[in-house]
Every structure is written in C-alpha cells, then in structure tokens.
Amino acid sequence: MNFLSLVGMEFKKIKRSKIFFILLAATVILWMPSILNAHINFEMQAEGISPENNFFIQGFMGMAWFMFPASMVVGTVLISQTERTNKGILKMLALPISTAKLCLAKFAVLLGLAATQIFMMTGMYYISAVVCSKTQAYSFILPPLFVGKEIFLLFLAAIPMIAFFWMLSVCIPTPVFSIGVGLASIVPSVLVINTKIWFAYPMSYPFFVITSEYGKLAANLNTAQVELIPWIPVAVVITILCLAVSCIRFGQAERRS
Numbered sequence: 557m558n559f560l561s562l563v564g565m566e567f568k569k570i571k572r573s574k575i576f577f578i579l580l581a582a583t584v585i586l587w588m589p590s591i592l593n594a595h596i597n598f599e600m601q602a603e604g605i606s607p608e609n610n611f612f613i614q615g616f617m618g619m620a621w622f623m624f625p626a627s628m629v630v631g632t633v634l635i636s637q638t639e640r641t642n643k644g645i646l647k648m649l650a651l652p653i654s655t656a657k658l659c660l661a662k663f664a665v666l667l668g669l670a671a672t673q674i675f676m677m678t679g680m681y682y683i684s685a686v687v688c689s690k691t692q693a694y695s696f697i698l699p700p701l702f703v704g705k706e707i708f709l710l711f712l713a714a715i716p717m718i719a720f721f722w723m724l725s726v727c728i729p730t731p732v733f734s735i736g737v738g739l740a741s742i743v744p745s746v747l748v749i750n751t752k753i754w755f756a757y758p759m760s761y762p763f764f765v766i767t768s769e770y771g772k773l774a775a776n777l778n779t780a781q782v783e784l785i786p787w788i789p790v791a792v793v794i795t796i797l798c799l800a801v802s803c804i805r806f807g808q809a810e811r812r813s
Contacts, residue, residue: 559657562661563664566664566665567668569638570635570638574634579673583673583677585623586618586619587615587680591687594691603774603775605773607694607696608694608695609774611684611696612706613769615677616681616706617766617767620763620766624673624710625717625742625759625762628670628714628718628721629721629724629739632721632724632734633725633738635725636725659726659803660799660803663802667715667718674707681703682697685698709769716794717758717759719799720794720798722799722802723802726801726806727801746763749764749780750780758791758794761791765782
C-alpha cells in the first residue's frame with residue numbers, strides 16, 4: 557500500500573468522528589466576540605492600524621495563541637485513539653505496513669485537519685467581516701491575496717508545533733495526560749515570544765508570526781519581527797526530531813500489552 561492510499565484510508569477513519577465538528581465549533585466561538593465588539597476596532601486607530609486590519613489580526617491572534625493549538629491537541633489525541641479503540645492498532649500492526657509509514661500517514665491527516673481549520677477560520681472571518689461591515693457601515697473586508705498570505709504563513713509556522721503535539725499523543729497513551737500536557741504547553745507561548753529564544757519553543761511559532769504581522773500593520777506599535785535565521789533551521793530540526801521519536805515509539809505500547 558502506497559503512502560497516499562494509506563493517508564486516504566486514515567481520512568476515512570475520522571470521517572464519522574467529531575473532529576470536524578470540534579474544529580468548526582471552535583472557529584465559530586472565536587469570531588463571535590469580534591462581531592459583537594466590532595466598534596472597538598475604530599478605537600485602535602490611535603495605534604496606527606486601520607479598523608479592517610485590526611479586525612482581521614485580532615481575530616487571528618486569538619486563534620494562533622490558544623484556540624488553534626488547543627484544537628490540534630485534541631485532534632492528535634482523537635486520531636491516535638481511533639486505533640486504540642477495540643485494539644484496532646494491533647490489527648494495523650499485524651499488516652505488512654511499515655509502522656513509520658503508518659505514523660507519518662496519521663501525521664499527514666493531522667496536517668490536513670490543521671489546514672481545514674485554518675480554512676474554516678478564513679471563511680468565518682469573511683462572514684464576520686460582511687456582518688460587521690453592514691452593522692458598522694464600514695468595510696472590514698480585506699483582499700483575498702493579503703488574507704491568503706497570512707493564513708499560509710500561519711500554517712507553515714504551525715507544522716513544528718503539530719509535530720510536537722503528535723509526538724506527545726504517541727508517547728503518552730493516556731488521553732487525559734496527553735491533552736493535559738499539550739494544553740499546558742500552550743500557555744507559556746505568550747511569555748516566550750517576548751524572549752530571544754522564542755524560536756526554541758514551537759508552540760510559540762503561530763502566535764509569534766501573527767504578532768509580528770500586527771507590528772507591520774500598526775505604525776505606532778513595535779513588535780519583534782521574524783528572523784529566518786536561526787528560526788527556520790531550528791524549526792526543521794524540531795520537526796524532524798519529533799517525527800523521528802513518533803515513528804520509533806508508534807505502536808510500542810500496544811505490542812507490549
């Protein structure tokens with residue numbers, strides 16, 4: 557079985573799960589305050605940022621800091637648990653399929669879920685922008701090219717973080733502990749982005765990228781900007797290490813039981 561077929565099979569496994577509902581619910585909940593408090597965006601013009609840019613960036617900052625990482629934590633655990641239910645993982649391990657390939661296929665599905673939620677987020681942004689444009693008699697709608705660039709950067713920045721969460725779900729078979737450790741690792745990202753070693757903490761990547769974009773859009777705000785060196789090399793190493801550990805540990809607990 558080739559890798560693409562394996563990924564397709566993994567997507568079918570989660571088709572009837574509640575993962576997509578969880579991602580959608582988190583997205584809707586995130587944008588509701590932005591709609592209800594749309595008038596606040598006009599007060600931010602003192603910071604040198606336009607209301608439409610502030611509306612966009614504030615919504616995505618809320619997503620990048622907690623909602624998106626938390627959704628990925630839950631997603632990783634749900635994906636890993638699909639095989640552990642009724643000991644389905646033992647049946648998969650008995651097949652002539654590389655465990656590393658199976659592990660990477662599940663990680664590819666997780667990346668697909670991440671992309672799905674980001675697209676949901678973008679769709680909700682435009683819906684919210686249309687609603688607020690009518691209620692505030694001001695256009696909050698930004699060009700798709702600009703929005704597309706931002707969400708693409710967000711997705712790329714999230715890959716090392718997702719690899720780390722996947723490693724946690726593989727190494728910690730107990731769902732409660734895996735979710736707890738994952739959620740606990742998100743909180744310090746607010747503090748880490750203000751340090752010089754933010755690039756060593758993958759959970760801070762999405763929030764740091766959006767915050768740096770905020771600094772570009774707000775003329776009167778000074779925020780740290782992304783420096784590709786040493787960020788990119790470190791991010792690549794973290795991703796590879798997390799995936800390597802995941803591939804090595806995948807299925808070990810089930811084999812011993």
